[in-house]
Amino acid sequence: MIHSMTGFAVQTRDLGQVSLNLELRSVNSRYLDLFFRIGDELRQAEPALRELITGRLTRGKVECRLNLHTNGAAPRNLALNAGLLDQLREAQARVRASLPEASPLSVSEVLRWPGMLADDGIGFDELQPALLEMARAALDEFVATRRREGEKLAAMITERLVRMRELVALAQPRVPEIVADYQERLSARLREAVASLDEDRIRQEVALFAQRIDVAEELSRLTAHLEEVARILKAGGAAGKRLDFLMQELNREANTLASKSAATDITGVAMEMKVLIEQMREQVQNIE
Numbered sequence: 001m002i003h004s005m006t007g008f009a010v011q012t013r014d015l016g017q018v019s020l021n022l023e024l025r026s027v028n029s030r031y032l033d034l035f036f037r038i039g040d041e042l043r044q045a046e047p048a049l050r051e052l053i054t055g056r057l058t059r060g061k062v063e064c065r066l067n068l069h070t071n072g073a074a075p076r077n078l079a080l081n082a083g084l085l086d087q088l089r090e091a092q093a094r095v096r097a098s099l100p101e102a103s104p105l106s107v108s109e110v111l112r113w114p115g116m117l118a119d120d121g122i123g124f125d126e127l128q129p130a131l132l133e134m135a136r137a138a139l140d141e142f143v144a145t146r147r148r149e150g151e152k153l154a155a156m157i158t159e160r161l162v163r164m165r166e167l168v169a170l171a172q173p174r175v176p177e178i179v180a181d182y183q184e185r186l187s188a189r190l191r192e193a194v195a196s197l198d199e200d201r202i203r204q205e206v207a208l209f210a211q212r213i214d215v216a217e218e219l220s221r222l223t224a225h226l227e228e229v230a231r232i233l234k235a236g237g238a239a240g241k242r243l244d245f246l247m248q249e250l251n252r253e254a255n256t257l258a259s260k261s262a263a264t265d266i267t268g269v270a271m272e273m274k275v276l277i278e279q280m281r282e283q284v285q286n287i288e
Contacts, residue, residue, distance in 0.1 A: 001236040003288040004149035005029065005060035009142035011134045014071070020127070021067045022134055024053075024142045028286050029061040038066045044124055045131055052132075056139050058238045059288045060146075068127075081116050088113065146288065153283045154233050157243075160276045161226055164250075167276075168219050168226070171257075171269045175216045215266065218257045222273075225250050229280075240287035247281040 005028040013020045034053060036046050049064055088110065096102050110116060229246050232239045254277060258270035 001147055002150040002154040002233060002239060003143070003146045003236075004153055004286050005146065005240070005288050006149055006286055007060075007142050007146035009138045009145060011138040011141070013130050013134045015127070015130060017071055018127075019069045019071060020131055020134055021065075021069065022131075022138050023065040024062065024138055026057075026060040026062040026142075026146070029059060032057055032059055033061045035061070035063045036066070037063070039068055042066055042068050042124070042127070042131070045128070048128075048132060049135055052135050052139060056143055057288070059240060066131075084113070084116055085110070150287060153287055156283050157229070157233060157280050160280050161230055164222070164226055164273055164276055167269045167273055168222055171215070171266055172219050174263065174266060175219065215257050215260050218253050218260070222250065222253045222257070225253065238288055240284060243284045243287060244281070247277060247284055250277045251281075 005026055008023075008025045010021070010023045012022075032054065034050060036049065038046055045066060049066070053062060053064065088105065092105055096104070225246055229243060229250075232242055232246070251274065254270050254273040257273070258267055261267045261270060
């Protein structure tokens with residue numbers, strides 16, 4: 001299946017006290033470029049997210065946004081650090097035994113003591129399983145959107161392939177007739193211009209020029225390239241770079257066809273081909 005490089009997905013998980021939000025979006029790029037926007041509290045998740053994304057995608061400029069939100073309505077319980085409190089009590093008793101005039105610790109001082117208060121907030125280790133599950137679900141959704149977009153791109157390219165095959169089929173029967181007609185007209189003009197010129201020399205010049213205007217080889221290569229494009233679209237996978245190369249080859253053959261054409265109808269065929277190739281090339285730029 002052909003995949004586009006344009007995609008979007010978002011996933012949210014409500015974990016009671018906090019909620020996780022993950023957003024993926026991408027546009028076309030020659031390579032796989034990853035950009036992460038993650039809060040400091042979840043920065044540890046970046047290596048795992050990078051591994052998941054690179055395992056599923058091969059091209060595209062991908063932006064990953066991961067946020068942690070505190071749910072204000074969720075109740076949170078504060079707890080004293082019992083061990084630290086015992087240590088403070090013992091330390092205060094020793095100090096006051098040596099310095100009886102020393103003031104005892106106040107409640108506010110105890111509560112502000114570093115590490116004294118703990119809450120029931122969720123640590124990263126507890127968040128990680130839910131985060132990874134959410135990331136896999138987001139990637140599934142993300143890849144599905146790129147696949148649906150890729151199907152549309154493949155359909156548009158296939159439509160233009162059909163028309164190009166029609167144009168090749170229209171031009172091929174005309175090639176022998178165009179070459180013969182041009183040979184006859186060129187021979188007549190040469191005889192009129194140089195009545196004394198050797199007949200064998202005339203035939204040689206006519207044959208040489210006829211080779212230059214014979215477009216059968218270009219039409220044959222166009223047919224081969226069109227078949228290869230159709231085969232790649234059917235095979236699917238990461239096909240963007242191969243299709244881009246084939247668009248260049250098709251355009252080269254169409255240019256040669258136009259430059260060698262000695263008939264207006266073949267020139268028209270070449271011009272229409274160039275338009276179709278450009279339309280396909282624009283779509284190919286978005287294929288992974």
